Amino acid sequence: MNIMSKTAFEKHIKNMKNGEVTYINAINFEVEAIEKLRKYIQEGILKPIYEEIEKAIVEEYREKYVTGECICPQMEYIKV
Numbered sequence: 001m002n003i004m005s006k007t008a009f010e011k012h013i014k015n016m017k018n019g020e021v022t023y024i025n026a027i028n029f030e031v032e033a034i035e036k037l038r039k040y041i042q043e044g045i046l047k048p049i050y051e052e053i054e055k056a057i058v059e060e061y062r063e064k065y066v067t068g069e070c071i072c073p074q075m076e077y078i079k080v
Contacts, residue, residue: 006032013040016079021049027073034071041068046077 009029016022026034040046052075053062064070 002028004029004033006030006036009033009036013046013079018079021076021078023074023076025074026071038068038071041066041071041077044080047080048072049076049078052076 012022024037026037029037037046041048048065050066053065053072056072056075057065061070065072065075
């Protein structure tokens with residue numbers, strides 16, 4: 001299993017164009033990379049695809065995933 005480092009994750013996001021979608025398997029992330037993902041969501045750099053959130057998360061908890069308070073183990077995100 002390949003573990004995604006914070007540096008590799010930052011490089012991947014930096015190389016993405018606005019409007020581009022990426023699939024993120026946070027199960028394979030270092031803790032620092034997960035924290036960076038959380039920060040990108042909170043800063044509005046990445047947004048989880050809401051339709052995917054609706055499929056995976058019950059309504060009462062969706063806002064936590066949209067704001068980065070919680071991270072989905074596997075999710076598609078769009079760079080904005």
